[in-house]
Amino acid sequence: MSAPDSIHLLSQTAPVSDAEAAEVFGPAGKEGLLDAITSLSPGRSRPARRRLRRPLVVVLAVVAVAAATGAGWALTRGSARETTAVDCMIGGGTTVINATSGDPASDCAAVWPAPVPKLQAYDNGLGGVSVIPASEKAPATWTPIASQDVALIELQESLDDNINGLDSTCFDSGAATTFAQQQLARLGLIGWSVQTRSSSQTAPPAQAGNAAPGVSGSELCYGGFADPQAKTVTLMGSPGDQSGPASWPPHQLADSLRPLTQQCLSLSAMASAVEQRATALGMSQTVENDRNYALSATRDDTMRCATVYETVMGTTDVVVRGPAHASGS
Amino acid sequence: MTPAARRERFEFLYRGLYEPIAGYVLRRVASPEDGAEVIAETFATLWRRLDSCPPDEEVRPWLFGVARRVLANQRRGERRRSALAERLTSTIEPAAVPAPLGDDRVARAFSTLSEADREVLALVAWEGLSREELAVALGASRSVVRLRLHRARRRFEAALENETRAESLAARARIPLAEGGRERECA
Numbered sequence: 208m209s210a211p212d213s214i215h216l217l218s219q220t221a222p223v224s225d226a227e228a229a230e231v232f233g234p235a236g237k238e239g240l241l242d243a244i245t246s247l248s249p250g251r252s253r254p255a256r257r258r259l260r261r262p263l264v265v266v267l268a269v270v271a272v273a274a275a276t277g278a279g280w281a282l283t284r285g286s287a288r289e290t291t292a293v294d295c296m297i298g299g300g301t302t303v304i305n306a307t308s309g310d311p312a313s314d315c316a317a318v319w320p321a322p323v324p325k326l327q328a329y330d331n332g333l334g335g336v337s338v339i340p341a342s343e344k345a346p347a348t349w350t351p352i353a354s355q356d357v358a359l360i361e362l363q364e365s366l367d368d369n370i371n372g373l374d375s376t377c378f379d380s381g382a383a384t385t386f387a388q389q390q391l392a393r394l395g396l397i398g399w400s401v402q403t404r405s406s407s408q409t410a411p412p413a414q415a416g417n418a419a420p421g422v423s424g425s426e427l428c429y430g431g432f433a434d435p436q437a438k439t440v441t442l443m444g445s446p447g448d449q450s451g452p453a454s455w456p457p458h459q460l461a462d463s464l465r466p467l468t469q470q471c472l473s474l475s476a477m478a479s480a481v482e483q484r485a486t487a488l489g490m491s492q493t494v495e496n497d498r499n500y501a502l503s504a505t506r507d508d509t510m511r512c513a514t515v516y517e518t519v520m521g522t523t524d525v526v527v528r529g530p531a532h533a534s535g536s
Numbered sequence: 537m538t539p540a541a542r543r544e545r546f547e548f549l550y551r552g553l554y555e556p557i558a559g560y561v562l563r564r565v566a567s568p569e570d571g572a573e574v575i576a577e578t579f580a581t582l583w584r585r586l587d588s589c590p591p592d593e594e595v596r597p598w599l600f601g602v603a604r605r606v607l608a609n610q611r612r613g614e615r616r617r618s619a620l621a622e623r624l625t626s627t628i629e630p631a632a633v634p635a636p637l638g639d640d641r642v643a644r645a646f647s648t649l650s651e652a653d654r655e656v657l658a659l660v661a662w663e664g665l666s667r668e669e670l671a672v673a674l675g676a677s678r679s680v681v682r683l684r685l686h687r688a689r690r691r692f693e694a695a696l697e698n699e700t701r702a703e704s705l706a707a708r709a710r711i712p713l714a715e716g717g718r719e720r721e722c723a
Contacts, residue, residue, distance in 0.1 A: 213693050215663035220642045225559030231568050236627030244583045291651045430683035445679040
């Protein structure tokens, strides 16, 4: 199936059209809301939202047709352990979050409304990981699962990273390939390959190895994604404009976090440093606006120093992983 | 901006964007009551931030981004039944609430994707956003958006193939035998 076909098919399954949606509230609803809003004082401040225990949350967009399935995962029909998302089945609904710690129950506990019950993670038999309260009976086809592959989670984070990864600047095909190979080696992912795809119709692919990161202009800049089933990192090129304007808040945050990656810090020191730098840039975890960001911290005492990744896709997510005590300084 | 000019600009934007925002929101919530709250808060945000919001031609994708964040807050359980939402809720016309449409196979495949994949695909397929508008709505650069869209499409197509295969197997299991009129059973 070609890509345009899939988008076309999806466009035909919209649960409701714009006009139908407006009709739900009728003309009275539309005009009444307009009157009510314009009677508000323009400067009325909005109450700050509750600070989340771990604000990194990617919440599933529940469309009516999807709500019944209770399924959500990053890659379909593969090993559940080799996925990078978790389906937290909160209150009968389904909330998909990015996996961060490798312990799906723990990841869900961080976003579960209090009081958090004891949670159990399952391979849902469809290639994904679902988490429900341990007191609830799981479907017969589900089997308990304890962990997800942290190396795979970190591989995708490093590819998407705005601090030092492929989203940080313009990588040509050679530099991107080298970067991906370095990440595979660093994370101990054996038997993986890196393939480069130039999908642009407008510009020729860059020559492998002929430019350092930072090249811009009409050349292709490469991003990447990991496919654990094929054990492949696919690199795709597109023309320039990889890292956004210098004034873009996530870009500013990435610039300010970059020096931290040269230091050996503990988890708490790294998390504090991230919060300090974000605050200095006017970014907040509690005020919902375009300077909003979400920080998650995962303790891993097998590491010598903490790592930090920043990914941006709708939200600015900063993931810190590291030991209670740094041992490399 | 004078109060009159402010109100005039807001009304111009509101009238042009009410339908797309109502559609965006109701395609993503379980009930019109939940939708009313998100729509009301989204336009209240536009009213409050009118002086700092993007130029008119970029307001639509920007407002989708606002609505997405308001939706996320609502799903995190931060429900505040505001007076604005109550006002909109009181006008709900039950007969006008449409039933979900479409191809079950596509809906099932779509439901297997992560939120990030679903949102980028839905913004293109349902909201009709261009790549440039997608970048504004998601707060990411165009090339990052392009890569994510490619990745999401790839996963969606894989999920569609799985659903098609499963449907085909199920159909084969139900093919009646030519003789005897009994359905063939699959091993």
